[in-house]
Amino acid sequence: MSVLVFAETQNNKIKKSSFEPIGYGRKLADLMGVECQAIIVGTAENASDAGLYGAQSVIHVNHGASVNFDCINYSKIICSVAKEKGAKVIVFSHSSSGKGLAAYVATKLSAGIVSGVNSLPTVEGQVLKVSKSVFSGKASANFSIDSEIKVITLAGNTIKPDSGGTPATIEQMEIVLDAPKMNVLSTKRQEGTVPLPEAELVVSAGRGMKDPANWNIIEDLAKTIGATTACSRPVADTGWRPHHEHVGQTGVAIRPNLYIAIGISGAIQHLAGVNNSKTIVVINKDPEAPFFKAADYGVLGDLFDVVPRLTEALKKLES
Amino acid sequence: MKLLVCISKTPDTTAKISFVENNTAFNTDGVQYIMNPYDEWYALVRAIELKEAAGGTVTVINVGPASNDIVIRKALAIGADDAVRIDTDPTSSMDTASQIANYAKDQNFDIIFTGKETIDYNGAEVAGMIAAMLDLPFVSFASKLDQDGDSFKVTRDIEGGIEEIGIQGPFVVSAAKGLAEQRIPNMRGIMMAKRKPMNIIPPVTVENHVTVDDYTLPVEKAGVKMIDPENMDELVRLLKEEAKVI
Ligand SMILES: Cc1cc2nc3c(=O)[nH]c(=O)nc-3n(C[C@H](O)[C@H](O)[C@H](O)COP(=O)(O)OP(=O)(O)OC[C@H]3O[C@@H](n4cnc5c(N)ncnc54)[C@H](O)[C@@H]3O)c2cc1C
Numbered sequence: 001m002s003v004l005v006f007a008e009t010q011n012n013k014i015k016k017s018s019f020e021p022i023g024y025g026r027k028l029a030d031l032m033g034v035e036c037q038a039i040i041v042g043t044a045e046n047a048s049d050a051g052l053y054g055a056q057s058v059i060h061v062n063h064g065a066s067v068n069f070d071c072i073n074y075s076k077i078i079c080s081v082a083k084e085k086g087a088k089v090i091v092f093s094h095s096s097s098g099k100g101l102a103a104y105v106a107t108k109l110s111a112g113i114v115s116g117v118n119s120l121p122t123v124e125g126q127v128l129k130v131s132k133s134v135f136s137g138k139a140s141a142n143f144s145i146d147s148e149i150k151v152i153t154l155a156g157n158t159i160k161p162d163s164g165g166t167p168a169t170i171e172q173m174e175i176v177l178d179a180p181k182m183n184v185l186s187t188k189r190q191e192g193t194v195p196l197p198e199a200e201l202v203v204s205a206g207r208g209m210k211d212p213a214n215w216n217i218i219e220d221l222a223k224t225i226g227a228t229t230a231c232s233r234p235v236a237d238t239g240w241r242p243h244h245e246h247v248g249q250t251g252v253a254i255r256p257n258l259y260i261a262i263g264i265s266g267a268i269q270h271l272a273g274v275n276n277s278k279t280i281v282v283i284n285k286d287p288e289a290p291f292f293k294a295a296d297y298g299v300l301g302d303l304f305d306v307v308p309r310l311t312e313a314l315k316k317l318e319s
Numbered sequence: 320m321k322l323l324v325c326i327s328k329t330p331d332t333t334a335k336i337s338f339v340e341n342n343t344a345f346n347t348d349g350v351q352y353i354m355n356p357y358d359e360w361y362a363l364v365r366a367i368e369l370k371e372a373a374g375g376t377v378t379v380i381n382v383g384p385a386s387n388d389i390v391i392r393k394a395l396a397i398g399a400d401d402a403v404r405i406d407t408d409p410t411s412s413m414d415t416a417s418q419i420a421n422y423a424k425d426q427n428f429d430i431i432f433t434g435k436e437t438i439d440y441n442g443a444e445v446a447g448m449i450a451a452m453l454d455l456p457f458v459s460f461a462s463k464l465d466q467d468g469d470s471f472k473v474t475r476d477i478e479g480g481i482e483e484i485g486i487q488g489p490f491v492v493s494a495a496k497g498l499a500e501q502r503i504p505n506m507r508g509i510m511m512a513k514r515k516p517m518n519i520i521p522p523v524t525v526e527n528h529v530t531v532d533d534y535t536l537p538v539e540k541a542g543v544k545m546i547d548p549e550n551m552d553e554l555v556r557l558l559k560e561e562a563k564v565i
Contacts, residue, residue, distance in 0.1 A: 015478075071451075072457075096459065096460055096476055096478050097477065099447070100443065100446065100459035103446070104448070104451040104457060106444075107413070107416070107451035112529040113413070114529060115443060129532070138537070139338070139535065139536050139537065140534065141531050141534050141535075142532045142533050143531055146529075146530075150528075181456040182484045182485065183484060185484060185485050186483045187481075188481050188482075190479055195479025198479075201565070225565055249332055249356075250356055250438075253441065268333050269332050293540075293543070295540070296541075296543065296544065296562065297544050297546055297557060297562075298543040298544070298545045298546065299545070299551075299554065300548060306548050306551070312551070313551040313554070314555055314565070316555075317565075
């Protein structure tokens with residue numbers, strides 16, 4: 001019996017963001033008194049690192065192969081491993097590929113599923129109790145899952161991954177796959193920055209910036225602390241910033257450790273995507289800006305003065 | 320082309336969220352409902368555009384009680400040809416998906432659209448479930464979808480980027496921002512919607528393994544600490560020593 005964690009790969013390595021669900025899977029496995037196993041599909045040079053973060057063994061399927069992401073084949077792999085290993089709970093990242101795949105796998109295994117779980121579960125006999133954020137962050141819901149096999153996807157920044165474990169033993173498995181029903185024609189990624197849904201530090205700016213040419217002060221600030229940049233919806237809609245930076249109810253929902261909001265009023269639809277951030281800093285010149293009510297730290301002032309000053313102060317700290 | 324668009328009803332984006340019955344049920348009092356924005360703005364409109372370009376039909380389907388007819392009529396007013404409502408208040412995403420898959424299984428749809436997620440439960444589960452039940456390929460979070468001969472080119476959002484894929488129907492796709500531009504129904508559409516067929520179909524029984532025990536509202540923030548705009552060293556110190564985030 002096991003808790004099986006699906007570890008996503010990119011550029012032939014386990015993704016950094018997959019170490020968190022592995023650590024979470026281990027904590028859950030300990031609660032249940034079973035083993036934590038990680039499953040990796042395709043090439044992963046650092047497969048044994050899954051052990052550092054808590055996996056007690058790694059099942060490496062079609063090692064060395066390049067397997068395009070496709071729910072049919074991935075779910076076939078995960079379901080057959082889950083059956084063979086007697087998986088009780090399967091944990092996925094709450095990521096672009098993890099969400100859809102988890103739903104697919106849960107259906108194939110007649111498993112109950114809760115997506116976007118954001119705290120450690122409790123185990124009561126056959127029942128797993130988990131919670132997640134609902135109504136776009138305006139509440140949280142507590143669920144019971146009572147199926148034989150259970151599936152959850154884990155929201156990012158729920159626990160802090162700890163790399164104090166030992167490298168895991170790797171079991172290689174070959175699973176024959178059907179020809180994929182879709183072909184990847186091209187892939188484009190922004191290089192060099194952490195994608196927004198995975199970012200721990202986010203610097204975000206809104207219409208208060210007045211002009212896209214002014215974004216250099218935002219980028220300087222972000223670069224100083226290694227943060228990812230984000231923006232409000234009107235800023236993306238007018239083409240000042242790329243769409244993938246749009247956070248909020250109709251954009252990306254994020255929960256970084258630090259969210260710095262600059263020249264953003266804090267409309268309810270904006271807050272819906274960012275209100276789960278651990279610490280929120282708001283820089284705004286309007287004392288009535290609703291965002292101050294959702295903030296931990298507020299700076300009332302002109303962003304064009306405050307932001308460069310903050311960047312300087314952070315640089316002093318770094319040096 | 321035969322297209323199916325799954326639509327759901329969600330509380331309006333500005334709705335105040337509260338709970339009743341010992342925090343076990345959502346308080347619907349005074350809540351305005353809308354069509355889930357991802358379903359309306361992106362999935363439905365793109366389906367209508369494909370039909371306008373290549374011919375065919377767009378059917379919308381909703382799993383819900385008669386009070387949902389208002390959002391179904393809106394979808395018809397925007398341009399769907401006919402509608403199906405499975406007459407049950409679904410208890411879980413698995414329930415919703417099962418009802419839709421059961422209806423769609425012998426209808427030979429070329430593409431089944433959903434929104435990326437609903438803005439109430441934010442699960443992003445239904446589309447993948449329908450695909451699994453019908454053994455169809457599933458493309459999540461599509462921001463572009465074009466016909467390309469007898470197949471389709473779809474751009475999907477992946478972590479930190481985009482991926483373009485080629486796929487043949489039938490498949491299930493969930494719609495993200497960028498797939499289409501919101502359409503406002505006009506008077507003619509609203510009048511025509513009244514005469515478009517709406518099929519009410521009884522539900523099938525679905526085994527449910529997930530239940531909501533209760534809800535909690537977020538703990539109020541302790542209150543904002545205002546920092547002197549001249550003194551950013553102090554903010555940095557607090558972020559480091561108090562919040563411990565840098
Ligand atoms: C259905 C629906 C969905 C939506 N979804 C989203 C969403 O997902 N994400 C989102 O962001 N919005 C969303 N919106 C829009 C949202 O309601 C707001 O309109 C939007 O968030 C406002 O963006 P903003 O804060 O950048 O601009 P504004 O509201 O114009 O605020 C600009 C702020 O900058 C401040 N400012 C100006 N100059 C300076 C200066 N020199 N120094 C310091 N501060 C300054 C002002 O005081 C003001 O508070 C949605 C709306 C609807 C109806």
